[in-house]
Amino acid sequence: MKDPDIVEVARQSGVPASTLRFYEEKGLVASVGRRGLKRLFDPGIFERLALISLARASGFSLDEIRDMLAADGRPSFDRALLTAKAEELDQTIERLIAMREGLRHAAACPAPSLMECPTFRRMLRLAGAGALEQPPKQTFKAEQVIAPALPAAAPSAGSARRR
Amino acid sequence: MKDPDIVEVARQSGVPASTLRFYEEKGLVASVGRRGLKRLFDPGIFERLALISLARASGFSLDEIRDMLAADGRPSFDRALLTAKAEELDQTIERLIAMREGLRHAAACPAPSLMECPTFRRMLRLAGAGALEQPPKQTFKAEQVIAPALPAAAPSAGSARRR
DNA sequence: CTACGAGTTCAAGCCAACTTGAGGTCAAGA
DNA sequence: TCTTGACCTCAAGTTGGCTTGAACTCGTAG
Numbered sequence: 001m002k003d004p005d006i007v008e009v010a011r012q013s014g015v016p017a018s019t020l021r022f023y024e025e026k027g028l029v030a031s032v033g034r035r036g037l038k039r040l041f042d043p044g045i046f047e048r049l050a051l052i053s054l055a056r057a058s059g060f061s062l063d064e065i066r067d068m069l070a071a072d073g074r075p076s077f078d079r080a081l082l083t084a085k086a087e088e089l090d091q092t093i094e095r096l097i098a099m100r101e102g103l104r105h106a107a108a109c110p111a112p113s114l115m116e117c118p119t120f121r122r123m124l125r126l127a128g129a130g131a132l133e134q135p136p137k138q139t140f141k142a143e144q145v146i147a148p149a150l151p152a153a154a155p156s157a158g159s160a161r162r163r
Numbered sequence: 164m165k166d167p168d169i170v171e172v173a174r175q176s177g178v179p180a181s182t183l184r185f186y187e188e189k190g191l192v193a194s195v196g197r198r199g200l201k202r203l204f205d206p207g208i209f210e211r212l213a214l215i216s217l218a219r220a221s222g223f224s225l226d227e228i229r230d231m232l233a234a235d236g237r238p239s240f241d242r243a244l245l246t247a248k249a250e251e252l253d254q255t256i257e258r259l260i261a262m263r264e265g266l267r268h269a270a271a272c273p274a275p276s277l278m279e280c281p282t283f284r285r286m287l288r289l290a291g292a293g294a295l296e297q298p299p300k301q302t303f304k305a306e307q308v309i310a311p312a313l314p315a316a317a318p319s320a321g322s323a324r325r326r
Numbered sequence: 327c328t329a330c331g332a333g334t335t336c337a338a339g340c341c342a343a344c345t346t347g348a349g350g351t352c353a354a355g356a
Numbered sequence: 357t358c359t360t361g362a363c364c365t366c367a368a369g370t371t372g373g374c375t376t377g378a379a380c381t382c383g384t385a386g
Binding site: 168169170180184197199200201202 | 332333334335
């Protein structure tokens, strides 16, 4: 099988050519030559890209991935490192679950104002105490459709106070 | 002299003064005056900051938060929006759980090389097919909405997503 | 009155992971 | 041969959420 060129790799892997060049520059992948101007890659590139994608999805940074995927194609997966990352993910998951439950509760809470909901107020307190902050490391943000904004609820009561 | 100045707010809330200024510039909080050069805030600032922190932890962007926390202190929480965000978090959680399990398995897998582990190879295939990617943030533009549509896992094939 | 320290403004910098733009080069088709 | 169009390189831009630096302005202690 002939070595695929960058166009072919991009097409088959779904990874944009610009990203492939970027990855090469970063040392995550290596091209094996040129055909005209076009880079040629070893057919193993596809597996390597899948590995990179998998590692990214697991929260590894490109730098970490480069180190794991040493020069050669075969990953030098350090089990302790994998476990540590799993642990890290676990904490992120816990945090997100708490947030998800909070949101669900808030969406369903019968209290006239969220500020009067004890559950919500408990979360607020936690947030105020910094308990919900994500430990510095990767962030898995979520984003989605923005529903039409409501006109602010009747500005009846004054600002809530506390303390 | 009841209103706390920026130093006091930073101290009590743990939010750096630079962040408070940044938030004010972004319209997330408002100062109510000055004492000398120092900004003064309404005591309600603490609750507001907690609200911001909570929303951030739930995955809302500062812009979204600003819109929810309209001018006055009271959040105009749109239940549909909260539900949507919870749903979004739920998907992120699912994805992270899959990754965590994959990592744990990889760390414990008895196969001589990870590449020979069927479970690992299955994940690799998913990654190669783009099934593990972070869903792209979608704003209000409709149009290219048809894209991902990835059913559970049909290694059936074509690939050309993205862009 | 003067110096000082801590706040202020505005602009720029940072990080990650890419993307975009300007201008260059190459192989192949008319 | 010349043109075309795709890929190339290198630099700079993007996004989000802040932080940092330089230069400035106060109120207050001395």
